[in-house]
Amino acid sequence: MSSPNVLIIDDEINLTRSLAFTLRQAGMECQEAHNGHIGCKIAQREAPDIVLLDVRMPGMGGLEVLDWFSAELPEVPVIMMSALDDTQDAVTAIKMGAVDYVSKPFDVDELILLLNETETRRQLESEVRYLREQSIEFDFIGGYSGITRLRQEIAAIAASNAQTIFLSGETGVGKAVVARELHRRGSGLEAPFVEVNCATLPVNRIDAELFGAERGNGAISRTRGLVEIADGGTLFLDEIGEMPVEVQSKLLHFLETRSYRVSGSSREHYADVRVIAATNKDLAAAVTDGTFRQDLFFRLNGVPIAIPPLREREKDVELLAAHFAVKYARSSAVTPIGFDKSTREFFRSYDWPGNVRELKNLVERLSILYPGKTVTADLLPAEIKSVEPKPALSIEQSMENVERDLIRDALMRCKGKKGLAADRLGISRHALKRKMQRLGLA
Template identity: 75%
Template sequence: MRNLNILIIDDEINLVRSLAFTLRQTGFECREAHNGRVGCQLAEKEQPDVVLLDIRMPGMNGLEVLEWFRTELPDVPVIMMSAFDDTQDAVTAMKMGAVDYVAKPFDVDELILLLKETETRRRLDSEVRYLRERTTDFDFIGNSVGIKQLRADIDRIAESNAQTILLRGETGVGKAVVARELHRKISAEDAPFVEVNCATLPERQIDLELFGAERGSQPGHFMRQRGLVDIADGGTLFLDEIGEMPTAVQAKLLHFLETHTYRVPGQKTERRVDVRVVAATNKDLARAVEESQFRQDLFFRLNVVPLDIPPLRTREKDIELLAMYFAARFARTSSGKPISFEGRTRDFFQSYAWPGNVRELKNLIERLSIIYPGEVITVDLLPTEIQMVKPQDALSIEESMETVERDLIREALMRCSGKKGLAAERLGISRHALKRKMHRLGLS
């Protein structure tokens, strides 16, 4: 993790130089400015992590400088300093957005502790801004073989301290939850977790979001923007829907993954950060490479530590547990009694394919909890698509065998990145036999 960059703005030259020397000895990086105007110019260029700002200065005073920061660089925390016992200035500064206030002469050890605490708050604030409304969809509920294996795989990867991890699985299986769990097990408690969905941003915007930009480096870009890569320094950058990343940005990401350095547009030098990258996809990236939709070298770089997340339809034992968990969760939200499920409803839940996986189940339980709070959910209250399925206990032996066979083939193909030859070998059959079975079972 890089050292904190502190900007000291104070007209007392000897104090500034002495304080900067002490902070550098402690491991901080420091910039010095001896008047407000120069301080603003340095801040605009360097964008420090924390600012130490004197209140009483000739020309542009500290409160005027603070007002400039709140307008131009609102994310940069400012600590006010003053040799005058002026309570009114302190109150005014705090109301204007200063994060703290210290009186001169101050204890340097206490100031260093305050700087570190301020940076911790800044990191947490940055994480909250980018992750608001992105709460965990579900805990690791379940006792199925698939979920037990997933827990074991997460522990194994956490122990390896891998820096690049690829999560593979269908839409709605909980890739973001797994990414957060990996982050929790590997990273420090206060380390940032930053998420970006590659499918929701156009090419120019995703480049800007990831790597930032200097003021004026792009048309219509008037403010310096800090990239998510920098915000995630010391923690985890989660790239969801990596298969949708524009090819032009893929080359830049590959360079970053290999070197942990990047260059902000508008700057000449590269920056180094300590970031773990967890990427996720519901696409077959190997096939995307064959179709020239994804860079082969980036695929190889991402696929060093792959982790497959099982679909809900292969976790029959977990469906009822998850349904009950969500029912209790949404009952707490509405301060009511949780819904329950009659036996036939549970049978239909077990037989339904859940194409939207855990997310679909969660959304259904939320809807039922809102419409039928505290009631027993019967089959006739379920959506039509679930009512149309045939409960598993009514299936013929042939139909049951086909269901098992279909799921095994899907699982093998997912684990082998869609390569039929490897999947056939994993299943213990020939490639031609696998193709015949896929055709018979309606698998593409």
């Protein structure tokens, strides 16, 4: 993160000049204004990164200046400066949108730390805004190569005529988010999106739930199935690995023909539906133990998308945390929380077994407990801090991760065909097989 350009607005000339000198020595750029009107003009012309604003000034007072910033430059964070007897005004300023306040006389080292943390948060929020303008799904923002590839895959597959898509990944990585993004880009928001968790459907009713039932066949009146409801849009089958074997054959028939029979009827119905299936299970292992049909697995796996776990996206965690903080603050009309250096370091070292969902829930919890505050590592929940941080990767482990990503990518692009994947990687099929065994991909 780069050093901020700070605008100091304070009528105390000596204090302003002294503070500006100190901040410049700390590597920051500084501009000075000795009344509110001049401060607003400089801000309009120079667009500072952060504003240090005195609460009490003659003429245009600090709260009036803050109100101007809220209307004209809402993306510029404002930190209030107040004398000890002006604390109530500072609290009012926080409610009006100031990100923080410091009391005079203040500790310069603490102020520099606050400015750097505010700048870190500002830059992260700026990137979030940019990604929002680009219509990029927020749970998949970041620079990790696997996420860049995932965004490209989503765009390409959504625009294709692929009617069956298979999502795999651990619990909490965002499979439902990917499904909705595929739907939004492919069918549009007006088309129906029907989500069903196969693990929660009653076993004795799953056929009727999916394909409908005629009156008298366990139903008082004709029941529309989820496939019919999703006609013209997307049917998202989450936890597909939990679907009973006896229903899998009927789903396979529908995927191959887009036709189905309502329970209790002999008439064929048709539905133009894009089916997206997802699981955190190893379906290949389920095929081996007989709990999942092999032909259905092959049919589902035609267009696979593998979603990486959060622990492989170390550099993206901080950006995601900032996004969730801003998102919660917007929905609750509060000031977003920030994260100090110790917290950010913990985020990068933590293993995130619950993936993006765990991070999102944690940020929401912290936002409720410490609205508008900078969260330090000691404020993190005990159950999180008690988990041993993951050790730093050696060069060999880092290279293995890169190799693993390359092989996964080649297999995905070659639809699981190892011979073609080996050719793509420029190695023999036997060499690929040995690498996959060594990397735990076999």
